[in-house]
Amino acid sequence: MPEDRKMPNDALRLFFLAIEEVMGKDGMRAVLRGAKLDKYMDNYPPKNLELGVTMAEYGAATQAVEDFYGLRGxxxxxxxxxxxxxxYGMKEQSAVLGLAGHALRLMPVPMTAKMKLLLEQMAAAGNKTVNQPVYLEEDAEAFYLVYPACMCEYRPKHETPTCHITxxxxxxxxxWLTDKNFNIQEIECLNLGGKSCRFRxxxxxx
Ligand SMILES: [Zn+2]
Structure with missing residues (x-):
């Protein structure tokens, strides 16, 4: 397991709010207990970008959601x-996402050009704000967001890619950007021994 990496408070806070929305308040309490993160019970990290939380905490909460539903569910x-x-991140215009306003969405450029701009902004936020290195690659058919460090490194080993949240x-x-659905897949995962988490x-x- 790599040395623990710091993350901004707002990244874990948005994650907790999202879990609470999907699982309810009781589900969220069960997740915090399961993750041994009782210190956050009714006491979420503050809404700021100070590096006050860690990737291991994020990974532990993810694992607790998985344990709650079982691997398949x-x-x-x-x-x-x-x-x-x-x-949530869009509603609050959180810097964690790196997407300011709706200008990008309304920009009169071809769809793939817009997609590239958005992915570049999200990658920039990862590097600048989230303390999670990430870069963008591209070929004729697809874009690839590549993360050489990820919360999944702090979770037990899996047999299939683990980073469903991303x-x-x-x-x-x-x-949000295109009003269309894209089949996004994690094609390589650090948790399985890959060199990075790679999303197509x-x-x-x-
Ligand atoms: Zn992964």
Missing amino acids: ARAMLLRVGRAIFN VGILSEAMK VPKTPQ
């Missing part, structure tokens, strides 16, 4: 949590 719930993170965030981001965003909607 958890995927759908974590995707929903990811979508809720995006929606898939949910990206799915909702693309939906196809240039063509479903």
Whole structure:
């Protein structure tokens, strides 16, 4: 396991709000107990960008959601949590997402150009604000968001890619941007021994 990495308070706070929306207040309490994060019970991290929380805490809460629903049921719930993170982040204009306002959405440029701009902004926020290194790659068919460090490194080993929350965030981001659904997949995952967590965003909607 790598040395623990600091994250901004607002990243964990948005995550907790999203879990609460999907699982309710009692579900959220169960998650905090399961993750041994009782210190956050009715005491979420503050809404600021100070590096006051850690990737291991984020990973522990993710694992607790999975434990609550079981490996199979958890995927759908974590995707929903990811979508809720995006929606909260947009509503509050959180710097964690890196998307300021609706200008991008309304920009009169081709869809793939808009997608690239949005993914670049999200990657910039990862590097600048979230303390999570990330870069963007592209080929003829797809964009790839590549994370050489991820919360999933602090979770028990899995046999299939684990980062459903990020898939949910990206799915909702693309939906918000284009009003279309994209089949986003994690094609390589650090948790399984990959070099990075790699998310494929196809240039063509479903
Ligand atoms: Zn991963």
